[in-house]
Amino acid sequence: MKWAEISVQTTHEATEAVADLFHDLGASGVVIEDPDLINSYRQSGTWDYCDIPEELETEVVTVLAYLPVDEELEDKLRRFEDSFMGLVHHGIERGRGQIKWKEVLEEDWESSWKDYFHPVKVGEIIVIKPSWEEYQAQEGEIIIELDPGMAFGTGTHHTTAMCCRLLEEVIHKGETVFDVGTGSGILAVAAAKLGASHIRAVDFDGVAARVAQENVDINKVGDVVTVSQGDLLTGIEGQADVVIANIVADIIIRLLPEIPKRLKTGGRFVASGIIEERLADVTAAVLAQGMTVDKVVEEGGWVAMVMTVEA
Incomplete structure (x- = not known):
């Protein structure tokens, strides 16, 4: 089967929005080539990039x-070009904005993942591993297995990696977790493997919900993770010990008024997908809800936060 590989050169700020536009068109795979991310992994030695020059x-x-x-x-x-050009009306800088496409065979783009995706330790104990590679887990490590051929990413982007590290700190055994905008389900799987006993993972996009369910099944955590399609917290009953939202700043701000009543006493809200320039806006929205910011981490131009409701 022939496929069209569409490439767009854009900004860090627009990355997630562009990926969402592709998903809305029913893209069978999305790849984000972030040179800053590549350089950081080259320097850390966690990925094998010996054949790729420094960006x-x-x-x-x-x-x-x-x-x-x-x-x-x-x-x-x-439709994609029209939507991409319209990002400026949402205050998103498109950058270079060069769009190209070419025909490729299915086996070419599916196998190309394997050249770049190897086991990566994204936290102190969380390791993300492609399904086709062997990996000998070290004592205490948690392995999340993914097949990028059916996922929206490898989970090693700054926003997801920061969330994984924060979840290692905030998730306790037996807790309830809501993962809003779950995408490929990586964070829901991580929460389950960190000991949470009840996880609700939801995404507005039906394809994302299907992909998340597939990754939940691959990792054998379906007994504690329930995946559904929905709009943010709509349709999710009760309260959680932890709410996760790895989305974008505007959606996090829209979600914040719901957070205080959806968290148990002492509950934590972990948010990521925030570009550095929007940190002040999100912080102001957090304080307006009577919440406190407990931790902020920054990496590669992105920010992740941990927040709690004041007693």
Whole structure:
């Protein structure tokens, strides 16, 4: 089968929004080539990038997606371009904005994942591993297995990696967790393997919910993780010990008024997907809800936060 590989050169700020646009078109795979992320992993030695030179231009992020070459392709490309150009109306800087596409065979883009995705230790104990590679877990490590051929990413982007490290600190055994905007379900799986006993994972996108369920099944945590399609916390009953939202700043701000009443006493709200420039906006929204900011971590131009409700 032939596929169209569409590539967009954009900014760190626009990365998640561009990926969402591709998902809305039904993209069968999205790849984010973040040069800043590549450099950080080269320097840490956690990935095998010996054949890839140090990236010098770190401000340009390339987002690639794959759509089937069929009678709908031309219309999808036109819709994508219109939506991409419209990001400026939402205050998102598009950057270079160069859009290209080419035809590739299915086996070419599926196997290309394997050249770049190897086991990565994203936290103190969490390791993300592709399904086709062997990995001997060290004592105390938690392994999350993914097949990028059916996931939206490898989980090693700054936003997800920071969340994983924060979850290692805040998740306690037996707790209830709500994962809002679960995407590929990585954080829901991590919460389960860290000892949470009841996790509700929800995403507005039906494809994301299906992918999350597949990753839950791969990791054999379906007994504690329930995946559903929905809009933020709508349809999720009760209160949680931890709410996770790895989304974008505007959606986090929209979600914040719901958080105090959806957290148990002493509960924590872990949020990521926030670009550095929006930290002040999110912080102001947190304080307006009577919550406190307990921790802020920054990496590669992105921010993650841990917040609690004041007693």
